[in-house]
Amino acid sequence: MRTPVVAGWFNADDDPDGFRLLGTRCRMCGSVFFPRADAYCRNPSCAGSELDEVPLSRTGTVWSYTDGRYRPPAPYPGTPDAPWEPYTVVAVELAAERMVVLGQAAPGVTVADLAVGMAVEVVPGVLHQDAERTWTTWHWRPVGGPV
Amino acid sequence: MTDDIAVLGAGMHPWGKWGRRFVEYGVTAARSALSDAQLGWNDVQLVVGADTVRGGYPGHVAGAAFAQALGWQGARVTSVYAACASGAQAINTARAQILAGMADVALVVGADAAPKGFFAPAGGDRPDDPDWLRFRVLGATNPVYFGLYARRRMALYGDTPDDFAQVKVKNAAAGRANPHARYRKAVTAEEVAASPVVADPLRLLDICATSDGAAALVLSSMSFARRHGVDPVRIRAVSTVTPRYPRTTLDLPDFATDSAAVVAPPAIGFRASIAAAAYAEAGTGPADLDLAEVYDLSTALELEWYEDVGLCPAGEGVKLLREGATALGGRIPVNPSGGLASFGEAVPAQAISQVCELTWQLRGQAGGRQVAGARCGLSVNQGLFGHGSAVIAVR
Numbered sequence: 001m002r003t004p005v006v007a008g009w010f011n012a013d014d015d016p017d018g019f020r021l022l023g024t025r026c027r028m029c030g031s032v033f034f035p036r037a038d039a040y041c042r043n044p045s046c047a048g049s050e051l052d053e054v055p056l057s058r059t060g061t062v063w064s065y066t067d068g069r070y071r072p073p074a075p076y077p078g079t080p081d082a083p084w085e086p087y088t089v090v091a092v093e094l095a096a097e098r099m100v101v102l103g104q105a106a107p108g109v110t111v112a113d114l115a116v117g118m119a120v121e122v123v124p125g126v127l128h129q130d131a132e133r134t135w136t137t138w139h140w141r142p143v144g145g146p147v
Numbered sequence: 148m149t150d151d152i153a154v155l156g157a158g159m160h161p162w163g164k165w166g167r168r169f170v171e172y173g174v175t176a177a178r179s180a181l182s183d184a185q186l187g188w189n190d191v192q193l194v195v196g197a198d199t200v201r202g203g204y205p206g207h208v209a210g211a212a213f214a215q216a217l218g219w220q221g222a223r224v225t226s227v228y229a230a231c232a233s234g235a236q237a238i239n240t241a242r243a244q245i246l247a248g249m250a251d252v253a254l255v256v257g258a259d260a261a262p263k264g265f266f267a268p269a270g271g272d273r274p275d276d277p278d279w280l281r282f283r284v285l286g287a288t289n290p291v292y293f294g295l296y297a298r299r300r301m302a303l304y305g306d307t308p309d310d311f312a313q314v315k316v317k318n319a320a321a322g323r324a325n326p327h328a329r330y331r332k333a334v335t336a337e338e339v340a341a342s343p344v345v346a347d348p349l350r351l352l353d354i355c356a357t358s359d360g361a362a363a364l365v366l367s368s369m370s371f372a373r374r375h376g377v378d379p380v381r382i383r384a385v386s387t388v389t390p391r392y393p394r395t396t397l398d399l400p401d402f403a404t405d406s407a408a409v410v411a412p413p414a415i416g417f418r419a420s421i422a423a424a425a426y427a428e429a430g431t432g433p434a435d436l437d438l439a440e441v442y443d444l445s446t447a448l449e450l451e452w453y454e455d456v457g458l459c460p461a462g463e464g465v466k467l468l469r470e471g472a473t474a475l476g477g478r479i480p481v482n483p484s485g486g487l488a489s490f491g492e493a494v495p496a497q498a499i500s501q502v503c504e505l506t507w508q509l510r511g512q513a514g515g516r517q518v519a520g521a522r523c524g525l526s527v528n529q530g531l532f533g534h535g536s537a538v539i540a541v542r
């Protein structure tokens with residue numbers, strides 16, 4: 001069974017409109033939030049409480065990047081005894097939203113493949129697979145990079 | 148501007164990995180601060196504890212835990228939690244009650260017994276907690292965020308991993324002269340470069356450890372200090388600001404910054420606003436400082452603080468470091484205590500320990516790490532979720 005690691009943060013990877021991160025936009029002031037804010041607007045000058053789901057830009061530019069050379073503690077999924085594969089974390093600047101969004105890089109993308117300012121796109125990814133479930137997530141990868 | 152309060156006593160339990168209960172460390176620090184103040188525990192009218200928290204659950208409500216250990220004597224009690232900024236919140240709470248006339252003499256204590264390895268959130272399935280989620284979804288430990296900041300500096304300002312290593316070299320040299328520090332030996336840039344990468348580009352020796360330790364302060368009204376016959380170090384300002392929307396710097400434990408598409412970002416970022424509020428309250432500025440204790444969770448982050456507290460313009464932190472301005476004997480020594488690089492982090496104790504260092508420096512009691520003629524010092528840090536914290540002390 002494919003289960004998103006967090007419900008409502010991204011759409012299905014076979015969505016006809018393409019894979020996107022999902023935020024929300026305040027009906028009163030137009031501010032966009034990710035992770036989604038559904039109950040209240042966080043603009044201090046706005047008392048809005050109605051927000052609509054909105055897909056975030058599909059592409060952005062690398063704000064910064066790093067990697068995790070050691071296994072993070074729980075609740076990061078995985079088997080503590082299995083050999084550790086470092087993962088890459090990318091912070092991506094979205095021009096239209098004027099915000100920076102974190103995510104893991106697609107498998108195989110290392111810090112050596114990245115540079116600040118490089119164009120990247122959001123793609124569906126798998127965080128972890130166990131006997132019952134495939135936990136899905138979002139990944140960033142250089143635009144046009146291998147799937 | 149608010150009135151000053153007096154620092155009558157400062158005390159610490161040495162940082163390390165001692166394997167004992169945090170209350171023991173706190174009692175050692177408290178007794179040491181009381182003895183430094185030449186006061187007894189029964190003279191204390193208010194005890195404020197910076198809470199020792201494990202993974203988001205305040206299992207040890209610190210104020211009363213310390214009061215019980217020192218012996219119940221009926222003092223007022225307050226317990227506060229603000230992650231790394233807990234100590235500054237505790238100092239500010241004591242200050243507010245002193246200035247309001249609710250207590251003349253307050254004891255502020257923070258102590259921790261840190262777990263091994265990465266800080267981690269409490270267990271269970273808790274997707275409503277962003278701190279839990281960042282570990283679950285991204286595996287984003289604290290060093291991951293430090294690595295992102297460091298890489299950004301390299302791209303934006305041309306900082307190098309060797310520059311970061313030089314921060315460790317500087318702080319280790321100062322920490323050698325501090326009997327309370329956990330690490331008390333010189334470190335070379337080669338040793339930093341030979342340590343394993345934790346979160347590229349940062350290596351193990353670029354990142355602060357987690358430690359056991361405790362710090363305590365005895366604070367009083369200025370009138371009590373005068374009656375007590377001392378000319379004390381004074382706390383002139385305590386900043387406890389939150390960020391302003393939109394917060395455009397990515398910060399722990401967030402997945403994203405606020406969007407600046409609708410509302411323009413504030414003129415200065417959160418870290419800079421922490422120091423700015425303290426300067427405004429004290430009627431001072433960066434040029435008045437003789438030393439600063441900043442929160443060097445990583446070597447690269449120390450450089451960021453130079454800029455945020457106004458010691459130099461953005462991007463010139465490395466220049467200040469290379470000139471030797473921030474080393475002992477330099478124009479504006481930063482982290483003469485040795486900083487987190489020499490201590491490792493004991494969360495609720497750390498901001499209090501920064502003020503202990505200011506106190507000893509301003510009294511001229513800092514021994515081999517003394518900043519000559521220090522009259523004004525700043526300590527600054529930042530707690531998870533947006534707790535700003537800065538203290539300005541003068542003599």
Ligand SMILES: [Zn+2]
Nearest residue numbers: 026029041046
């Ligand atoms: Zn709004």
